[in-house]
Amino acid sequence: MPPTAFSDFFESLFGGGFEADAESEGWPGEASGWAMRGDDHEAAIDVSLEESFNGGRKTVSLQTATMAPDGRIRRGVKTLTVTIPRGVIDGQRVRLRGQGGEGPGGGDAGDLYLRVRLLPHPVYRVAGHDLEMDLAVTPWEAALGARVEMETLGGKATVVLPPGTQSGQRLRIRGQGLPEGNRHGDLYARIQVKVPPRLTRRERELFQSLARESAFRPRME
Structure with missing residues (x-):
């Protein structure tokens, strides 16, 4: 499979952000006298939240199976x-026509299905x-109000707690979510009021x- 085919696929999937280079092993020559459609292939790309936020490179290996001219199944990688x-999200599954297994005897190639799988994160939950x-x-921070410094994927940020902040309340920090084109999503901090163990x-007297x-x-309210 030519590398440009995968590059074209990722461009259609992610708006031109993906680039791919392919190396193949175990692809037979064309059979003679008969033809059949090639197999469909599917692969999942595991992407961490940090990789989605910053962008990065991943290597994916696909097992292939093709029929050799002598009728034997030949496996390759x-x-x-x-x-x-930057900003790739979970669950995108796109059909790429003709980019799966080669068709023996000059038959039509199968299709390739690629699914993006965003890995769970120990701190952040993702919604789009x-x-x-x-x-x-x-x-006292919740009751009196405070400026609280917190870590985000993009570095340190400050969230302002208004006086009377309640446990379970969500506060929005604009622009600290995943990239989306020329903007970022938002980060929501769900407040958990903690008392000293x-x-x-x-402290007891107070x-x-x-x-x-x-x-x-x-x-009683």
């Missing part, structure tokens, strides 16, 4: 080195080009004082 564009993560904050004597002074009764 086709290797693709793929340049992944938007990302979501959990952000732990202290009770152990209190010092002074919380006890707050409990006596506060009129807040969440279970």
Whole structure:
């Protein structure tokens, strides 16, 4: 299979962002006297979230099976080195006509199906080009409001917590999601209010004082 065929495919799939070089082994010569359609092929490309955000190169090896002129099945390996564009997302599956297995005896080639598989990430959840993560904050940051520094795929960012921020509330950090053309998706920080697992004597006194002074009764609202 010529390398340009895969390059054309990735251009149709990702708008010209993919480049591919192919090396093939085990492809027989043309058979004579008869012809049949080649096999369809399917491959999955595993892409990490960091690779999607920054772009990168992946190598994919495909097993091939073709019929030799003597009628025997000949197996080979086709290797693709793929340049992944920034912002590729999960689940894209595209049919590439005529780029699968060669047709013995000059028959039509099969089709190639390539599916992009975005790998799970320990921190971020993906929704299209938007990302979501959990952000732990202290009770006083949530109650009083605060500027909280956080790590993103693009580096450090600051999220502003308004006074009275609630646990489970989502705050949007614009432009910190996956690239999408000339823009980026957004990053959503889901707030998780955390209390100290152990209190010092002074902390306990302060919380006890707050409990006596506060009129807040969440279970009565």
